[in-house]
Amino acid sequence: MASDPHCVFCKIIEGTVPSRKVYEDEELFAFHDIAPWAPVHFLILPKRHIASMAQLTEQDAAMMGRIMTLAPRLALEQGCRPYPGGGWRVVINTGAEGGQEVHHLHVHVIGGPRPWLKG
Ligand code: AMP
Ligand code: ZN
Numbered sequence: 001m002a003s004d005p006h007c008v009f010c011k012i013i014e015g016t017v018p019s020r021k022v023y024e025d026e027e028l029f030a031f032h033d034i035a036p037w038a039p040v041h042f043l044i045l046p047k048r049h050i051a052s053m054a055q056l057t058e059q060d061a062a063m064m065g066r067i068m069t070l071a072p073r074l075a076l077e078q079g080c081r082p083y084p085g086g087g088w089r090v091v092i093n094t095g096a097e098g099g100q101e102v103h104h105l106h107v108h109v110i111g112g113p114r115p116w117l118k119g
Pocket of ligand 1: 033036
């Protein structure tokens with residue numbers, strides 16, 4: 001389904017739940033995590049409602065590739081320092097045992113000067 005009326009991240013994308021937006025294009029959306037672990041912590045997600053990484057198919061390869069190439073650009077814009085002295089972490093929690101809390105696929109980008117709260 002394109003949008004799930006019960007999904008908080010779909011509501012953020014539609015603008016009915018507020019967020020601090022980092023980036024938007026026709027396919028992708030990014031916003032700051034409400035409970036950051038680190039000085040930089042934002043989420044990149046497809047606008048289309050996909051429940052988790054477990055639902056990805058070959059048709060999603062280009063979209064996921066775009067997320068992975070957008071991540072370093074946005075990480076630097078948001079204050080992560082350059083590789084190799086700086087850097088960031090990319091995390092995709094998937095399912096209950098993977099620690100996924102919000103069931104709309106999202107990629108965490110976490111970074112900035114240490115210490116971090118977690119990780
Ligand atoms: P995950 O455990 O990977 O599903 O992570 C969900 C993330 O979404 C957590 O880091 C939450 O802090 C974050 N989150 C949940 N609700 C919101 C919201 N309304 N705005 C921004 N971030 C949120
Ligand atoms: Zn959704």
